[in-house]
Amino acid sequence: MQSRPTPASSLSTAPRADHVAIASLAIPSEDGAVRCVACAHRCLVRPGRAGICRVRENRDGSLVSLVYGQVVAANADPIEKKPLFHAYPGSVAFSIATRGCNFHCANCQNWAISQAERDGLAIRSFDLTPGEVVTAALAAGSRSIAYTYTEPTVFIEYAVDTARLAREAGLANLLVTNGYQTPEALDLFGPVIDAANVDLKALDDRFYRKVVGARLVPVLETLVGMPERGMWVEVTTLLIPGLNDEPRQVLALARWIAAELGPETPWHVSRFFPTYHLTDLDPTPVATVLRAVELGGEGGLRHVYSGNLPAGGEDTRCAGCGETLIRRHGFRATKSASLVKGRCAGCGHELAGIGFAEVDGTRDDS
DSSP, rough: OHHHHHHHOOOOOOOOOOOOOEEEEEOTTSSSSSEEEBBTTEEOOOOTOOTTTEEEETTTEEEEEEEEESSSSEEEEEEEGTSSSSBBBTEEEEEEEOSOOOOTTTTOTHHHHHHHHHHHHOOEEEEEHHHHHHHHHHTOOOOOEEEOOGGGGHHHHHHHHHHHHHHHTTTTEEEEEEOOOOOHHHHHHHTTTTEEEEOOOOHHHHHIIIISSOOHHHHHHHHHHHHHHOOOOEEEEEEEETTTTOOHHHHHHHHHHHHHTTTTTEEEEEOOOTTTTTTTSSSOHHHHHHHHHHHHTTTTOOOOOSSSSSOOOOOOEOTTTEEEEEEEETEEEEEOTEEEEEEEEOOBBBBBBBBBBGGSSOOOOO
């Protein structure tokens, strides 16, 4: 007989010297196995084994995280790099990651850290407690902390503990995620996460099963569930030639975003470059990305941005009248005089997102 996940508030997640911490989301079984309910794989983890992510392990009938406070990347990034264009534009997001991921995307850009366990790679890491992350973020002049580069759900205990301290220090919290959370994980993230960029790879379950080793429906459920828990959401789709760039697929995806998340949800369509296990493909033609931007508009979206292109396609315009409100070049964001306290001065339409009232001048981190 299985029990419900133990509430995170009743757990001591303090790690030992080897970065092991009790997992917050687990259902033990009488036979010693443990069901991990952090992500939608819901792995049944046998004693001495790890889940698909390779960093959540069953030790003597208890599920533990192997990466609490063990960071493989920590950088002060422009928030536009996440990309998040409608959350505190022009600000710095202190960005951290541990190793591990619950996907194994054939096109992974950060495979050296996300797939290190799967590929048997040794990777340099260093220790940062949640408090030290917040201290470093403040010292770097950051407005937020981003849990990114790999999948933050696999280090949810570390992310949530850090996010709680960040909130107390006046910092916002951001997720850059594949969206494969369970409702239980979203309930943990909800009170502390302000904004998320979710990678919606395709509106095609076959693509998810073949290219990333997952399913589509949980990602769609996460995208709907995040705003219900108070998170601002933006969506990114990497267009891969021959796999998810067919115009009808792209239009259907745009229409889904507009219908389910709202027409003013930002959608970032990005250009693919050969990497990891997909080095046999050509880069996405620029024309394909530009056509996807057009299809986004045809699908009902008001804020569609092109990514991984040399220039252009990243300005934010008023959804009411089309006036340019924020200009971007590279990672430089410049507020227009037409953006006043989060509204278009011309027509009064409120710009969808968070943190616009704080925008003052420019920041150049390119």
